[in-house]
Amino acid sequence: MSLRESITAQIIAAIEAGTPPWRQGWSSPEQPRNAKTGQAYRGINFLILQSLCQDQYTDPRWLTFKQAESMNVKIKRGSKGCRIVKMVEVDRNRAEKLQDGEVLAEEKGKALVMKSYVVFNAEQIEGLPALPPPTKNRVEPVAVLDAVIEGMKGTGLTVQYGGGQPAYAPLTDTVRMPLPERFNSTEQFSATFLHELAHSSGHKSRLNRLNLYARFGSEEYGREELRAEMASAFLGPQLGLPMSSSMMESHASYVASWLSVLKQDKNEIFRAAADAQKIADYINQFAVGIQPSVAQQMVSDPSHDMQPVGLGPRP
Known part of the structure; x- marks a missing residue:
């Protein structure tokens, strides 16, 4: 099963179970974001993290294994990550060698590839500073x-x-x-x-x-x-x-x-x-x-x- 098929299947399963995935995870208004760059995840990755993966965590921060290493923090043994995706344009020859990518389109020697990355929640990582308490504002x-x-x-x-x-x-x-x-x-x-x-x-x-x-x-x-x-x-x-x-x-x-x-x-x-x-x-x-x-x-x-x-x- 391709990456696209796998993600679609998860979402279909959630809908058929009675809870469309975009309706989960609203205990906090914070967006899932990368703990190193501070950038919020968007589009399909927002949907994957906030809905399919975030429901078991209260911390919105995520890191790849390489990012954790670069920050001198450690992913806990046995932790299971969440697979997200990124669209990248590469040379067509290089696309054929990618092990973690799926070619979506090809044109003039270039290929649009969907690459997958595994990210881990901050609660699975030792050494990250604690998340500051959210500022509540009801008005x-x-x-x-x-x-x-x-x-x-x-x-x-x-x-x-x-x-x-x-x-x-x-x-x-x-x-x-x-x-x-x-x-x-x-x-x-x-x-x-x-x-x-x-x-x-x-x-x-x-x-x-x-x-x-x-x-x-x-x-x-x-x-x-x-x-x-x-x-x-x-x-x-x-x-x-x-x-x-x-x-x-x-x-x-x-x-x-x-x-x-x-x-x-x-x-x-x-x-x-x-x-x-x-x-x-x-x-x-x-x-x-x-x-x-x-x-x-x-x-x-x-x-x-x-x-x-x-x-x-x-x-």
Whole structure:
């Protein structure tokens, strides 16, 4: 079984077991990241680490064996790592000699290769400094979400509050959201809003991705829902939003559409993850520059009423 087939099979198994993997691992809003470079893992590697491997760890940091050696820290004996991937372009002749790579495409003497790497969690490594305790802030994420919403409105998006079902209407470029008090938590409200904003990113005036006439339950519909849900999951850590694990119920129609597209094409989860990352990056740009000072003052005052700001009824 190829690396792509193996990763796709793991994700299909998780969906069929009742828990799509992008809904796991939300005990912390921190992104999995490399302990040496500090860079956050993105796209398919975010999905692999945060969802398929992170659920047994509380530390978001990871290292390869070589990186651990270079930092003079030691991987505990018997530790089992997690396999992630990286796309690299190499000479075609060199690609044929790679033992840990899978050729995806060839052109003009060059080859695009998917290489695999094994990484180990910080909890499996002796000698790493302890992870600093996370800074909790229950108000600032709401301000961040409000900034994202306002930024998207600036691109021409209309946002309407009320009604019973969240939805994005591409023909009118409108996101419709139930009032915040209809949700069980701020986390559910945030995750659902990000899901609908992810759909809206596909409008022709933005990332130009949507098929306006995709039928509910069709493969095209399933592909878009997969991207929107994954983008919402990617955005949570990027924005510092603790996400709800139940942002969308596993309706049979959604599960069937996801499984249909994944089972037919071993490359689909990689395309979906790449598109979801593009969506997350596009939406995340509207949160840049948000200052937490006021929110931090509110959180630091234990007498303050912690009703989230910005999520009250809208006109």
